[in-house]
Amino acid sequence: MLKQQVFNFCAGPCVLPHDVFKQFRDEMLSYKGTGLSVMELSHRSKAFTDITTQLLEDLREFLEVPKTHKILLFQGGASLQYAAIIKNLLKPGKGASYLTTGHWSN
Numbered sequence: 001m002l003k004q005q006v007f008n009f010c011a012g013p014c015v016l017p018h019d020v021f022k023q024f025r026d027e028m029l030s031y032k033g034t035g036l037s038v039m040e041l042s043h044r045s046k047a048f049t050d051i052t053t054q055l056l057e058d059l060r061e062f063l064e065v066p067k068t069h070k071i072l073l074f075q076g077g078a079s080l081q082y083a084a085i086i087k088n089l090l091k092p093g094k095g096a097s098y099l100t101t102g103h104w105s106n
Contacts, residue, residue, distance in 0.1 A: 005018070031047060032047060034047050038051070052073070055073075056071050056073075059071055086098075
């Protein structure tokens, strides 16, 4: 057991409380008694839709997103965010130029 928790201030993974890791450990092989880990659940199963429903409720509350707005979940990480930010700032029907300056902008 660590005497003091190490904090990671780098981009990417964040520091999680030890209680969260204990919950991971306890549910790794059988999420809430389903007999499957979260990674094995069908995206159409009740257990998975319960997870996403709770996630959206928690995000709405935490970020104070009004009921008039939808929260969309996408895969893609930071690269998708770069594109999404620009597209959200464009006026409808207008385009934009994009300069490739290196590896990440490719």
